Amino acid sequence: MKNLVLLATFIFSVCFYACNDDDDLLGSASIQLSVEDDSKSDIDLEGIEVKLTNVIDNTESVAKTNTDGVAFFEVLAAGTYNALVSINEPEKNLIINGTRNDIVIVSEETATVDVELSVVNPKAGLVIKEIYSVGANDGYKSLFKDQFIEIFNNSGETLHADGMYVANLYGNTGTAGSTTDEPITNVLSVDDYVYADFIDRIPGGGADYPVEPGKSIIIALNAMNFKEDNPAAEFAVDNTGADLERYSVKWLEDKGLMGNSWFDFDNPEVPNMTNVYMMAPQNLWLFNSYGTAAVLVEKDVEFNDSGIVDYETDKSSSVYKLMRIPVEKVIDGVEILENSKSGAFKRLPKKIDAGFSYLKADGGAFYSSMSSRRKIDEESSKALKRVVLLDSNNSAVDFESIDVPSPRSYDDVKY
Amino acid sequence: MKEKVILSVLISMFMFPYMSWSDDTLYCEVESVIQHVDLTLYRYHNVYSKSPSLLSLWRPTNRSYFDFDYNGGKGGFFHPQSYQKIWMLNFKTESLYHKSESPWSFYGQFAYSNGRVDSVRYNLSYDIELNGSPYYYFMKKAGDWNLQYYYFDAAASRVINRKLALAFNIKYKGKQFFRLIDTRNSQTKLETELKLGATYTVNKGNSISVTAQYEYDKMEPSLSNKFQHSSASEKLLYNIYLNAGMGTYFKAVTYICVTTYLVPGVSVQWISNPSSNHMNSLSYSCRSGKEEWKNKAIYSAEKENIYSKYEFQDHTVSFATKRGLTKSTFDGLFDAQILQGKGFKFNDTSKKYTQNYNFTNINAEFQTLVTRKESLFDQMSLGVKLDFTKKRDKSYACSMEYVNALFNVGIRAHMNIKDKYLYVSLHPGYCHNFSKEYDEGIAGDNIYTNWIGNPVYEFVSTNWYCMDAKIGLRSVIDKFPVDFQLNYFLKKTTGGQDVLGDKTADHFTRMGCKFKIYF
Numbered sequence: 001m002k003n004l005v006l007l008a009t010f011i012f013s014v015c016f017y018a019c020n021d022d023d024d025l026l027g028s029a030s031i032q033l034s035v036e037d038d039s040k041s042d043i044d045l046e047g048i049e050v051k052l053t054n055v056i057d058n059t060e061s062v063a064k065t066n067t068d069g070v071a072f073f074e075v076l077a078a079g080t081y082n083a084l085v086s087i088n089e090p091e092k093n094l095i096i097n098g099t100r101n102d103i104v105i106v107s108e109e110t111a112t113v114d115v116e117l118s119v120v121n122p123k124a125g126l127v128i129k130e131i132y133s134v135g136a137n138d139g140y141k142s143l144f145k146d147q148f149i150e151i152f153n154n155s156g157e158t159l160h161a162d163g164m165y166v167a168n169l170y171g172n173t174g175t176a177g178s179t180t181d182e183p184i185t186n187v188l189s190v191d192d193y194v195y196a197d198f199i200d201r202i203p204g205g206g207a208d209y210p211v212e213p214g215k216s217i218i219i220a221l222n223a224m225n226f227k228e229d230n231p232a233a234e235f236a237v238d239n240t241g242a243d244l245e246r247y248s249v250k251w252l253e254d255k256g257l258m259g260n261s262w263f264d265f266d267n268p269e270v271p272n273m274t275n276v277y278m279m280a281p282q283n284l285w286l287f288n289s290y291g292t293a294a295v296l297v298e299k300d301v302e303f304n305d306s307g308i309v310d311y312e313t314d315k316s317s318s319v320y321k322l323m324r325i326p327v328e329k330v331i332d333g334v335e336i337l338e339n340s341k342s343g344a345f346k347r348l349p350k351k352i353d354a355g356f357s358y359l360k361a362d363g364g365a366f367y368s369s370m371s372s373r374r375k376i377d378e379e380s381s382k383a384l385k386r387v388v389l390l391d392s393n394n395s396a397v398d399f400e401s402i403d404v405p406s407p408r409s410y411d412d413v414k415y
Numbered sequence: 416m417k418e419k420v421i422l423s424v425l426i427s428m429f430m431f432p433y434m435s436w437s438d439d440t441l442y443c444e445v446e447s448v449i450q451h452v453d454l455t456l457y458r459y460h461n462v463y464s465k466s467p468s469l470l471s472l473w474r475p476t477n478r479s480y481f482d483f484d485y486n487g488g489k490g491g492f493f494h495p496q497s498y499q500k501i502w503m504l505n506f507k508t509e510s511l512y513h514k515s516e517s518p519w520s521f522y523g524q525f526a527y528s529n530g531r532v533d534s535v536r537y538n539l540s541y542d543i544e545l546n547g548s549p550y551y552y553f554m555k556k557a558g559d560w561n562l563q564y565y566y567f568d569a570a571a572s573r574v575i576n577r578k579l580a581l582a583f584n585i586k587y588k589g590k591q592f593f594r595l596i597d598t599r600n601s602q603t604k605l606e607t608e609l610k611l612g613a614t615y616t617v618n619k620g621n622s623i624s625v626t627a628q629y630e631y632d633k634m635e636p637s638l639s640n641k642f643q644h645s646s647a648s649e650k651l652l653y654n655i656y657l658n659a660g661m662g663t664y665f666k667a668v669t670y671i672c673v674t675t676y677l678v679p680g681v682s683v684q685w686i687s688n689p690s691s692n693h694m695n696s697l698s699y700s701c702r703s704g705k706e707e708w709k710n711k712a713i714y715s716a717e718k719e720n721i722y723s724k725y726e727f728q729d730h731t732v733s734f735a736t737k738r739g740l741t742k743s744t745f746d747g748l749f750d751a752q753i754l755q756g757k758g759f760k761f762n763d764t765s766k767k768y769t770q771n772y773n774f775t776n777i778n779a780e781f782q783t784l785v786t787r788k789e790s791l792f793d794q795m796s797l798g799v800k801l802d803f804t805k806k807r808d809k810s811y812a813c814s815m816e817y818v819n820a821l822f823n824v825g826i827r828a829h830m831n832i833k834d835k836y837l838y839v840s841l842h843p844g845y846c847h848n849f850s851k852e853y854d855e856g857i858a859g860d861n862i863y864t865n866w867i868g869n870p871v872y873e874f875v876s877t878n879w880y881c882m883d884a885k886i887g888l889r890s891v892i893d894k895f896p897v898d899f900q901l902n903y904f905l906k907k908t909t910g911g912q913d914v915l916g917d918k919t920a921d922h923f924t925r926m927g928c929k930f931k932i933y934f
Contacts (some may be wrong), residue, residue: 137645341666
């Protein structure tokens with residue numbers, strides 16, 4: 001009898017606690033689209049697909065806008081989201097972008113968020129096709145010595161790259177757990193200028209570096225074959241085919257500074273880039289290995305000491321001397337961050353790159369051999385019968401993460 | 416029908432000590448000593464250790480032993496975040512000491528274990544879900560671990576006067592876990608617990624004890640890689656996550672968290688006739704604990720920035736009784752516990768804590784043990800344990816709950832061979848799932864659900880049976896009683912149910928040997 005009483009007590013307790021439940025923390029979101037430029041206000045905002053990405057578990061929710069241009073997401077896990085709108089209609093020569101990062105969804109509340117759409121005029125010109133910066137997964141043999149950037153001619157005519165600048169933008173990339181990381185935009189506005197720690201210039205007198213339609217030029221840190229004598233050659237890259245090399249030891253030594261001759265080699269067979277600016281005390285031109293933001297800048301810009309700005313934060317005693325670059329002079333730019341929740345760390349303004357990309361959504365691509373590559377615009381390529389790359393000024397749409405670097409991978413693609 | 420059978424067995428167990436069995440020829444002095452020590456320590460752990468000052472009233476016989484044990488097990492039917500293979504070497508010694516003319520009574524224990532476990536999956540912290548906490552590191556890559564445990568437990572009680580006894584009890588447990596493959600983890604955890612108690616003798620047969628306890632634990636992992644593991648083909652294999660619920664987690668974890676646990680508690684115990692053959696005890700204890708995960712780098716500098724917190728409370732009621740008859744004793748134990756916990760996760764975008772996780776566990780356990788001195792079947796036991804567990808991630812509306820009951824019986828038979836005592840014991844058990852429910856909510860595509868949630872649910876809601884068999888020989892070496900034992904344990908799903916999608920996943924076996932010497 002006593003045992004039955006105990007059993008009954010237990011069952012009663014179970015029922016009591018089972019009923020005593022707290023509410024869930026689900027939330028919802030209402031995304032209101034609007035057009036940034038009033039002159040384009042005739043764009044129909046109905047039926048536009050809006051994508052919300054949970055920056056933690058990377059799950060995606062999609063909803064279409066109603067007649068008022070509102071996309072409603074009824075059930076979302078409480079957390080942080082990035083919103084993305086991307087419309088690419090080549091037949092109308094229309095590209096529309098809209099992004100909003102770090103939208104916080106709170107339980108039992110509807111987050112009302114405005115996303116401004118910007119209409120992009122596709123520039124058929126030189127674009128960044130690929131950036132490889134995270135290092136090879138080859139047992140620390142190549143380290144980061146094998147970095148390169150590839151610039152592609154997306155137009156139908158031959159263009160010359162002579163005199164253009166390539167720059168690495170400074171800023172943290174959103175590495176989780178860092179005690180000092182903070183977005184550069186907390187201190188410096190990127191509306192009119194972006195801020196570089198290294199700038200190099202493509203040499204030439206105006207006709208030395210022609211780039212044919214659908215072709216590209218490669219600028220490597222070291223124009224060496226890293227596959228040679230490498231047991232993990234499949235993860236390494238052969239940079240001997242590079243058109244240009246970035247070598248800064250001599251330039252630094254001429255200034256009375258010491259270069260990094262362990263990391264920075266000079267292949268006499270490959271012409272060197274012209275060194276323009278390097279932030280002290282760095283001694284090497286190196287893309288940010290956790291996530292690169294790089295820009296291609298027009299040739300008619302002069303960089304001198306008047307363009308140097310101080311960047312300092314409360315979390316660090318260091319003062320960083322960065323060279324500012326006018327946004328209006330940027331031909332193309334790509335924002336690659338550490339992972340899908342690093343949106344707050346963007347270094348480029350929306351007008352250059354509306355979104356951002358990453359190699360692995362959950363981070364950890366350091367020494368992975370992975371590379372960021374611009375995707376082919378299949379429809380345009382078929383229509384124009386040549387390789388045309390996506391260029392919606394939104395790397396979240398235009399770029400893909402690939403397993404190993406692929407220099408000149410589109411050279412043999414035919415349409 | 417099943418209920419009637421269980422009830423009949425239960426009634427039989429209660430009646431068992433009052434039945435008259437006799438077989439004087441089977442009586443053995445060695446067995447008497449060993450049985451006495453084992454029963455004394457069994458009662459210490461289940462009754463008297465709750466209030467260390469009861470040592471003064473209990474005044475047990477002075478006894479010690481050394482225990483060496485080696486066992487190994489393997490099989491596919493195991494908790495998905497636990498091991499698939501295990502080898503453990505254990506050493507343990509325990510002593511009870513009371514000098515008749517002294518006001519002091521003592522208890523001491525030292526234990527050391529060293530072993531290895533294989534194939535621990537989705538778990539980079541090893542010792543996880545303590546008190547229902549959802550916080551632990553995990554990664555997809557399974558790992559092998561070396562384990563070391565050190566345990567020290569000492570209690571001293573002093574009679575102050577005829578009415579009052581005071582005592583303290585200190586426990587110190589060191590746990591060292593070493594993950595042997597990338598991502599490696601050298602993790603140390605130190606657990607210290609202090610109890611201060613007093614027992615007041617109300618009248619000749621009744622005493623009340625009050626004990627305050629304070630537990631402080633600290634865990635510090637050290638994560639590192641020996642090799643590169645970041646290629647695209649290993650995309651999710653080596654990513655490190657900090658779990659924070661059932662779908663909620665921190666990703667791209669590159670920092671090390673130091674975990675601290677603060678658990679104060681209090682207990683009250685009434686006991687009647689503690690040193691007699693008709694003892695009854697009723698106790699209530701409660702604890703309120705807080706677990707905090709702090710970024711190691713920031714913890715040193717600012718002593719803030721806590722990534723996640725888990726707060727819990729538990730309440731335990733225990734009743735114990737002992738009936739000693741001429742040739743038999745009966746021990747009955749009943750424990751009921753309610754444990755509730757809440758998890759708080761820090762949102763690094765909103766800079767606020769979100770109370771996103773709830774945990775409830777209610778369990779009740781009833782055990783009886785009948786020991787007879789002069790009988791072929793000299794030990795019989797019966798136990799029933801009911802367990803209700805519910806956990807819910809509020810951020811993902813993901814919940815899991817189940818009710819399991821574990822039934823077990825035990826019987827030991829023996830025979831004397833000259834001056835030696837040979838015994839065989841069998842403890843079959845059966846675990847039945849009465850109800851289960853798993854609602855993934857909106858965590859259906861979440862890695863937690865795919866990696867951990869689904870396989871864990873499948874494991875905890877599976878019916879299984881087990882058999883624990885032992886054969887041993889008790890003898891005397893140089894006047895000291897010794898016990899050699901071989902044991903075998905089998906756990907198998909009912910109907911050969913394949914739990915984890917592997918044909919070998921329906922069972923788990925363990926074998927071992929033990930040598931114990933008594934003083």
